[in-house]
Amino acid sequence: MDEGGAPYDALVIGAGFGGLGAALGLAERGARVLLCEALRYPGGCASTFERGGRRFESGATLFSGLGEGQVFTTWLGRHGLSVEVDWLDPVVEVRAPGLTLPVDRDRERFLAALCALPGAPAERLQAFFARQKRVADTLWQLFDDPALLPPLGAGALLRHLARAPRYAELLPLMGRSLGAVIARAGLAECAPLAVYLDGLCQITVQCSAAEAEAPFAMATMDYYWRGTGHVRGGVGALAWAMVEAVRRAGGEVRLPSRVKALRREERGMWRAETRSGVIRARQVIANLLPHDLRTLLGEPRGALPRVDALAEAVDGGWGAAMLYLVVRPPQGAPPGPKHLELVADSNAPFMEGNHVFVSISGEADEGRGPPGCRTITASTHVPLTRLRAMSAGEQATYIAGIQARMRATFDTRAPEWAEGVMEVMTASPRTFQRFTGRAAGAVGGVPRRAGLGHYLGAWPRPVMDGLWMVGDSVFPGQSTLATAVGGQRTAAQVVRALGALGVLGVAPV
Numbered sequence: 001m002d003e004g005g006a007p008y009d010a011l012v013i014g015a016g017f018g019g020l021g022a023a024l025g026l027a028e029r030g031a032r033v034l035l036c037e038a039l040r041y042p043g044g045c046a047s048t049f050e051r052g053g054r055r056f057e058s059g060a061t062l063f064s065g066l067g068e069g070q071v072f073t074t075w076l077g078r079h080g081l082s083v084e085v086d087w088l089d090p091v092v093e094v095r096a097p098g099l100t101l102p103v104d105r106d107r108e109r110f111l112a113a114l115c116a117l118p119g120a121p122a123e124r125l126q127a128f129f130a131r132q133k134r135v136a137d138t139l140w141q142l143f144d145d146p147a148l149l150p151p152l153g154a155g156a157l158l159r160h161l162a163r164a165p166r167y168a169e170l171l172p173l174m175g176r177s178l179g180a181v182i183a184r185a186g187l188a189e190c191a192p193l194a195v196y197l198d199g200l201c202q203i204t205v206q207c208s209a210a211e212a213e214a215p216f217a218m219a220t221m222d223y224y225w226r227g228t229g230h231v232r233g234g235v236g237a238l239a240w241a242m243v244e245a246v247r248r249a250g251g252e253v254r255l256p257s258r259v260k261a262l263r264r265e266e267r268g269m270w271r272a273e274t275r276s277g278v279i280r281a282r283q284v285i286a287n288l289l290p291h292d293l294r295t296l297l298g299e300p301r302g303a304l305p306r307v308d309a310l311a312e313a314v315d316g317g318w319g320a321a322m323l324y325l326v327v328r329p330p331q332g333a334p335p336g337p338k339h340l341e342l343v344a345d346s347n348a349p350f351m352e353g354n355h356v357f358v359s360i361s362g363e364a365d366e367g368r369g370p371p372g373c374r375t376i377t378a379s380t381h382v383p384l385t386r387l388r389a390m391s392a393g394e395q396a397t398y399i400a401g402i403q404a405r406m407r408a409t410f411d412t413r414a415p416e417w418a419e420g421v422m423e424v425m426t427a428s429p430r431t432f433q434r435f436t437g438r439a440a441g442a443v444g445g446v447p448r449r450a451g452l453g454h455y456l457g458a459w460p461r462p463v464m465d466g467l468w469m470v471g472d473s474v475f476p477g478q479s480t481l482a483t484a485v486g487g488q489r490t491a492a493q494v495v496r497a498l499g500a501l502g503v504l505g506v507a508p509v
Contacts, residue, residue, distance in 0.1 A: 008032050008280070008282070009026070009281065010026050010033045010034075010498070011033075011034050011036065011281035013284065013285070013286045013288060013296075014037060014286065014287030015037035017043070017483045017484040017487070018044075018287040018470035018471040020246065020487065021470070021483065021485060021488045022285045022494075023253070023285075023487075024075060024242065026494060026495065028249045029495045030250075034253075034254065034281070035253045036254050036259050037255040037257065038256055039437055041236055041240075042236070042242070042255065043239030044437070045059045046235045047435070052425075054326060054368065054369050057234055058436055059320060059377070059379060061235060061357075062224075062229070062230065062339060063229065063231055063238065064223055064226045064228040064480075065481040070144060070226075071144065071484065075242070076245055079244070081244055083232070084232035085231060086230040086336050086364070087229045088229060088336065090102035090104055091105055091229075092340070093338070093339070093341070094341045095343070095413040096195045101117075101196060103224050105224070106225075117192050121186065124185055125187065128182070128185040132218045132222075135170060135215060135218040136218060136219050136222035138166045138169070143226075149486075149489045170215050173214040173215050174215060175213075175451060177211055177214060177450040178197065178209045178212040178214045182194075182197070195343060198355075200223070201217050202351070202381060204220035204223055206447040207447040211447075216454065220478075220479075230362070232364055233366070242484075256275075258274060258275055259273070260275070261296060262296045268282065268465070269282060270282070282498060283494045283497060284468070285468045285487070287469075287483075287487070290314060290469070290473055291439035292437075294307055304464070310446070310473050314446055314473050315388070315442075316446075316447060317384060317444055317445065318382060319383075319384050319441045319442055319443060320382060320429060320443045321352075321379070321380050321399055322378065322379050322428075322431070322432060323376070323379075323407065323410070323424060324378075324424075324425040324427065325376040326370065326373050326421075326423035327373060327374050327375075327417055327421050328373055328420035328422060329417070330416040335364070336364075337359070337365065340358040340360070340413070341357055342409050342410060342413035342414060344409040344412065350381070351381040351382065352381070352402050353380050353403070353405025354380075356379070356380050357379050358378045359378075360376050378406060382399070382402060395430075399428040403426050407424075428441070446477065457474065459489075460474075460492075468490050470483065470490050
């Protein structure tokens with residue numbers, strides 16, 4: 001409510017895809033919900049921003065869950081909305097020393113191309129990918145049908161019981177790294193597979209294949225084949241469509257509307273101070289990094305152990321250095337968008353400009369740049385621990401060096417596009433923080449390095465009475481699809497909490 005009015009059932013802070021999924025789930029279940037976003041545009045890390053008449057992707061550029069019957073398509077269709085999707089083939093092209101590997105939209109064609117590379121151990125690759133597909137099929141069904149994720153009703157429990165034989169194959173993988181699984185499969189010396197998996201793991205589970213928790217990594221190996229495409233007009237088009245879906249479901253959305261402080265009042269009500277006034281709500285969902293939530297609450301370290309633990313885990317992850325480019329496309333360039341994964345040195349860590357993910361807009365992405373030109377978002381990972389140990393001056397020098405290496409990698413691995421560069425805008429983690437509102441410009445949430453601890457928080461639960469978190473630092477973690485689904489499952493728990501308070505009937509999950 002505004003000061004003096006009736007309280008909201010729920011306040012959602014932050015219109016990243018976790019907050020959008022939560023707000024939509026609450027509105028669809030009949031809750032009176034308000035979504036506040038500090039920026040002028042929704043999407044968070046997966047947003048489209050404008051500078052100087054050019055429109056760039058902030059960060060995330062490829063989306064899954066866009067296929068027929070999949071989550072985003074289902075949600076938008078329910079409210080009479082849609083987005084235009086370009087289905088790419090190849091989805092991504094990997095370029096590294098001695099390797100050009102197009103990732104075909106068809107899984108079997110991609111595997112055939114991988115097996116056909118000189119010296120590739122075809123039989124072992126086929127056996128490994130067959131096992132990986134079984135793991136991926138089991139885990140991706142949880143995203144295609146979010147009712148299978150916690151909180152679980154009786155029907156979902158019965159369905160899980162029927163699926164028990166499939167889950168049995170996951171047990172030996174839990175707590176093990178993908179690198180160990182690859183070695184056991186006799187593929188440790190398969191260099192093309194190593195390059196492909198290191199790049200894919202770095203942009204999905206946020207660590208190398210050698211470190212990655214095997215079930216998470218083997219599921220994300222299917223990322224390019226699970227309704228993944230390019231949203232025409234920029235990823236922000238999907239975020240705006242989700243905003244409209246929230247409104248059509250009866251929710252309220254305010255942007256820009258920064259929540260400046262959050263306090264727990266007597267009688268279990270939450271008080272949020274915003275630029276436009278005071279809001280009160282019975283429940284709050286924060287689509288924020290743990291650092292930002294701690295600041296909003298005005299709590300010191302040690303007051304909220306779970307939030308502190310999440311913040312420490314995020315601090316072990318990444319920031320992003322970016323190049324935003326305007327280019328004239330090379331002669332004969334296809335009209336559609338293009339995504340490149342570029343590696344300067346396959347034996348060096350995939351970060352700090354050695355590994356660069358490049359997203360190039362298509363001709364149909366109107367309004368992104370000058371006529372006849374394309375816009376490019378290029379990104380690389382920067383370790384936050386290293387960045388935080390530096391002074392401001394040292395950081396500036398360090399980031400400038402990374403951006404120079406990014407440009408060198410781009411010029412070497414994508415020379416046909418590099419020749420047409422007309423404009424360059426650089427961005428540091430600090431700039432990324434300004435574009436997305438995330439503390440220190442952190443990206444990707446918690447790296448999914450091998451360990452059983454990832455499974456301990458596999459259900460939504462409040463960090464304080466009536467205060468919940470969604471986003472990439474809590475389960476189910478990375479990717480726009482995962483955060484949106486996590487938001488929906490948290491909304492189901494909030495509805496149950498509101499029902500227990502007697503203010504809202506428990507709607508079907």
